[in-house]
Amino acid sequence: MSYIKKPKISHPGLPRNAIGLTLRDYEGSMSTLCAGCGHDSVSAAIIQAYFDLSIEPHRVAKISGIGCSSKTPTYFLGGAHGFNSVHGRMPSIATGANAANREMQYIGVSGDGDSLSIGLGQFGHAIRRNINMMYVIENNGVYGLTKGQFSASADVGSTAKKGEANPYQPIDPVSMAISLGCSFVARGFSGDKEHLVPLLKAAITHPGFALLDVISPCVTFNDHEGSTKSYEFMRENERATVYADFIPNHEEITASSEPGGLETITMHDGSRIRLRRVAQDYDPGNRAQAFSHVEECSRAGEIATGLLYLDTGVAEMHELAGTTEDSLSSLDYSRLNPGNEALAKLQQRWR
Amino acid sequence: MSDQVNDFVVKIANVNGTGSASANGMLMKSIFRMGIPVVGKNFFPSNIQGLPTWYEIRISKQGYLSRSGNVDMMIAMNAQTYIDDVAEISPGGYLLYDSTWPRKDLETARDDINIIGIPLSGMCNEAFEAARAKVLMKNVAYVGALVALLDIDMEVVTNLLKETFATKQHLMDANMQAIKMGYDYATENFECPLPIRLEHMDETSGHVLIDGNTAAGLGAVYAGATVASWYPITPSTSLIDGFTTYCKALRKDPETGKNLYCIVQAEDELAAIGMVLGASWNGARAFTATSGPGISLMSEFLGLAYFAEIPAVLFDVQRVGPSTGMPTRTQQGDILASAYASHGDTRHVLLFPADPKECFEMAATAFDLAERLQTPVIVLSDLDIGMNDWMIPELKWDEDYVPDRGKVYTEDQLKEMDVFHRYVDVDGDAIPYRTLPGVHPTGAYFVRGSGHNRFGGYTEKSDEYKDVLDRLRRKSDTAGQIAPAPLIDGSGDTDWAIISIGSCDGAIVEARDRLREAGIELDYMRIRAFPFNQDVADFIDRYERVFVIEQNRDAQLRQLLISDLELDSKQLSPMLSYDGMPVSCSFIVDNIQEEISRNKAA
């Protein structure tokens, strides 16, 4: 059961981050997912990313919809508030939470069913508003929790466990996000933690809506031959495009760590994302190119991964709205009450 | 016929999109400024241009607020509806119409009414150049004619125009010219004033004319709401418009000029309520405004909010259902859908404002209750209250008001605690303590709509689940104790009584006066909240027969009373008005009198 707390054994020798916490402090309760489920690897990468970034867990809010993937926020950052909402509606909860308090960090966890079927509308509109949050889709091509039906991300011809092939075109969250003008679009693979953790860190730090589509195989319903979301298929067909390395703002970039072909993007807090291009002519700042690259890979039966598109210059919701810098939920009533005199004055027009 | 001073109804039939609203507003405000109580009701189509629209102004020296059921003067400006409009005039009443194109058929249609033909179009076509002005000024010209016919104070009208067009001299001039034209034509051709006429009074000082949506939006500003999310729907849109307007005017940070609020126009009502829950969970006072179709869409989230105990405030400005229904007509048809919104066992707190004053005041009440009880509170207003102009006592704000944020552990309290458990009934009132995200690690917990135990943990154990569900039921009883009590008026020793809610109030108040004149006394209780207060059951017990007056087909309030208080259905007699028009006083008087004669015959 997911409420079983893992025993917290703090070995004195465990490494501590800049705020003195160990990796253990970023864990949650015991996972109840199937052994080998990709989603558990994503949780592990999330734990690592927040630990590395030295973010206080309770300053993070974890929000999810419904599905195996949406259960995972209980399995990481036990010290953070969590909100397991209703199916497909995580984006609206995250938007409202962010509206109330812009000072916190938001991570939304969703599934391909949650975001691309029932929640497609809310997903698109959260991008449109550029909510400052990290949005992780744990994408396995099926509805895990309802036992293996095809989801909207299943590729044409990808087969179900019992053999029938999916006839419908997939909805790819990455190309959809790029076309909607999402300011940070990346794809990772749950089986490749080395590259997933830096992508997560970059997404967390990005000052706007960061979409991270993580191919996360469902070992129970979609990891067989014929599936295009299996470990095997990913290992053979992943096409890494741009690796991201994340450099916190307190770390110097030394000359030796900056060989040619690298590009460094400085985020608003001074930290940097260093992009390592696999294809030398790929420019993640070029939306049209990003879109056609993802398209080309898909046509070739490959999965484009990496930080595929980035624009740090897009204003997020509060900047667009002109909201005060402090969180609205922290404002004292004295700042909110216009008072009786103002009310009396106002009413003159209704006489 | 003797003079009918300060007690009649003027109804204006227009075509929508022709700018009649401002002329009708000017007419109503002028009468109000003469110290005479008025109420205006707008019957408009769900359309932008070209369909019939009516504005009904009731002038009532006694200050009655509902529709009287009479039309003493009809200003017929829409040839499409001439026939119906003429038929609606009360015997002895007046028809004023645009006689640029004389209509013998109209003039002879009835021999029990008086005809006033004024060539409004002809005059305006001659006097004004621009095509738009020719259309707009026709409306102003009939106001001018009414100044003469009804004896409206010309100085009041002139001052009102000056205020309205303070910075637009050319508009001031055009309006004044149109007023004069109408006025002169009327004085030259008819005996002015008519027997239905106005005289200065002093019954409107200390009052304002305001619609319920504006009042509710303003109430939300004063209640300290900082987040609003909504999806446009008639008749609730102007509530958010009101909130937006007064936030812009009153809610900027004086130092930075930044907004101390955040309003999000959502992609649909599912998202709107989701954003409200996200914001409330995160510690803001957040709300949405919607109407019936929106309530239907919000149901799933309302169940989550009920079960996970998240505060939320919703204004449901009810319109005619089911389905899209008649978006611009009024009804009280969302009572049951709101009380039990969502699957499973839910029970939501409802508030029933009766007029704009209560819309304003109940905004703060709704937020206080939502946060005290950690649950959604739905304020059931309706189109009649929300979109019509009502005369109410000037709004006042209690400077000592302190928002009731409910049971929220502070950072200091959490620092002293080893563990925090979300759903434990610490105080025995069935209301647990909550914590806000970001405050302190000890306060962290996981909100879920799935089965949970009193500690906040996931559960599929029957006893743990039942424990929480039973406490929620007890919490609902607590809600009945702290929500606004019913207002009871009467001696306590009549045989029959009336129960009602919301906008029926005006008609009931007047009906009781009229019945009293006929020697019939009925006590009256106006319910203001669900779950019902103990006073509600006690009241019903005292009478032989209780009429439940409401504006829907299925007697939803009555059903709720019978099921919730476990009453014998014979104790409550339904009295239902659900044609989309605000219930009138005569509907109630006629029905009660009919019941009385039936009772005598039996």
Ligand SMILES: Cc1ncc(C[n+]2csc(CCOP(=O)(O)OP(=O)(O)O)c2C)c(N)n1
């Ligand atoms: C309104 C509603 N409809 C249907 C469901 C049933 N349901 C639960 S999870 C789910 C699909 C989840 O798929 P996905 O988001 O891909 O998550 P996964 O389990 O694959 O990680 C469905 C259809 C529900 N919870 N709510």
Ligand code: SF4
């Ligand atoms: S069913 Fe699939 S997605 Fe769900 S936990 Fe098992 S492996 Fe993971």
Ligand SMILES: [Mg+2]
């Ligand atoms: Mg899935």
